[in-house]
Amino acid sequence: MENNFPKVTIILRGYNYEQVKTVMDVLKGKHDHYALEITLNSPDVLTTINKISKEYGNNFYIGAGTVLSLEDATNAIDAGAQFILSPIKLSKEILEMCKQKNILSIPGAMTPTEVMELKMNGADIIKIFPANTVGKKFFNDIQAPLGKLPLMAVGGVTLDNTVSFFENGADYVGIASGIFNKEDVLTQNIKGLKESLLLFENKVFK
Structure with missing residues (x-):
């Protein structure tokens, strides 16, 4: 499953929701390159995840971030999240529930011990954070x-260092403010968002 992530x-x-939808419209046709994580500490987030996953989930991986508990994970999956990410090491119980529901799990780790424990507990991708x-x-x-481990670099990933994370053994990156200008997302500035995306793609995918 993670092979085509x-x-x-x-x-x-x-x-x-409207701001997230604008970003999705800018990403149209680019589902091979990008997944979308909507963090749970966002306004009316379960409604947003539900709507976005219904509208774009056939083409894009739409997931929930900042998942900290079994309740968070259950709520996010019920809302339509196809994957969950966490800044922390999720419990075996949560990872097993994800397996049962065919949901990709991306828990967080910072040490070799945590990474190995998560791998043994069935994490699909391990987020180094x-x-x-x-x-x-x-x-x-x-x-x-x-x-070889399926590792995702998250935290401080930018336009300028994304390629070097890939070159140093990360299979995936999670990027927040390093790709879009926050003001462009807030004001739904499609022109600005498209320019930022083009800049990123020219640096990372060319």
């Missing part, structure tokens, strides 16, 4: 003894 997850934190704190070399360094 896009390399870049765009993280939208604190935006309403905060990635910029541990540094790019961390990704290759932990895979030397532990073997």
Whole structure:
């Protein structure tokens, strides 16, 4: 399942449905490159996830971020999230529920011990957070003894360092303010959003 998961997850934190919808419209046709994470600490978030997943879920992976508990995970999945992300190491119970419901799980880790525990507990992708704190070399360094792992760099990922995370052993990145200008999302500035996306793509996918 994670094999066809896009390399870049765009993280939208604190935006309403209309603002998220504008970003989705800008991403039209780019589902091979991007997944979308809507964080649970956003306004009326379960309604937003529900609407966006109904409108775009056939083409895009639409997920929930900042999942911290079994209740969070259950609510997000019931709303239509196809994957869940967390800044923390999710419990085995949550990871098993995701497996049963065919939901991709991306829990957070910061140490080799946490990474290995999550792998053994069935995490699909392991989010290294905060990635910029541990540094790019961390990704290759932990895979030397532990073997190839599906790792996502999140936290401090920007236009300028995305490629170097990939070059250093990360399979995926999650990017928030590093791709779109917050003001453009808030004001639904399609021209500005398209320009930012083009800049990112020219740097990362060319």
